[in-house]
Amino acid sequence: MIDRAFCIKMAQYNAWQNRQIYRTLDGLDTKDLTRDRGAFFGSILGTLNHLLWGDQMWMARLDGGAAPPGGIAGSPALHPTLSAWNAARFPLDGRIRLWAKSLRNLDLQGDLTWHSGATGRTVTRPRGLCVVHMFNHQTHHRGQVHAMMTAAGIAGAVSDLVFMPEDAGWR
Structure with a gap:
């Protein structure tokens, strides 16, 4: 389904994308970042926090590291400010990059089993599908953030994968 190069x-x-979002939103009033904009996780910051929480949860399943505190319901309140979010986001992005670079294609085969707090049961799915889901989940929620930014009159940065600079994400 996927390989190391995709990851x-x-x-x-x-x-x-996370760096661009931070640069765009940096300096925006916390009140604007936490204003309920009708999205599933309420606000821009709430959605970014949920995404951070989700990435921490998936990485715990994939690399065996620490899982985040709490559950989905509390994820929008994970960090109270954009600066606190960024302080957690930056090392997590590094963790994801290191994990991806350390993969062998064989590591993406087989099944992954975990207890899902969302469903309240143990789930087993193909590991490759779980990895695709993690990356798709990121794109989905960043799309929601982009829509909230646009509605608030904040110009979002380029989000098209095909226009990503070759060295983006590694500096």
Whole structure:
């Protein structure tokens, strides 16, 4: 389904997008970032926090590292400010990049089993599908953030994968 090169490219894209979002939103009032904009996780910051939480959860499943505190319901409140979010986001993006670079194609085969708090049961799915889901989840929620930014009159940065600079996400 996927290979190491796909994971590296998507980890690069993830880091590039998160840096652009931070640069665009840096300096915006916390009140504007936490204003309920009708999205599933409420606000821009709430959605970014949920995405961070989700990435931490998936990485814990994939690399065996620490899982984030709490559950989905509390994820929008993970960090109270954009600076706190960024302080957690930057090392997580590094963790994702290192994980992707350390993969062998064989590591993407077989099944992954975990307890899902969302469903309340143990789930087993193909590992490659779980990795695709993690990267798709990132893109989905960043799209929601982009839509909220646009509605708030904040110009978003380029988000097209095909226009990502070759060295983006590695600096």
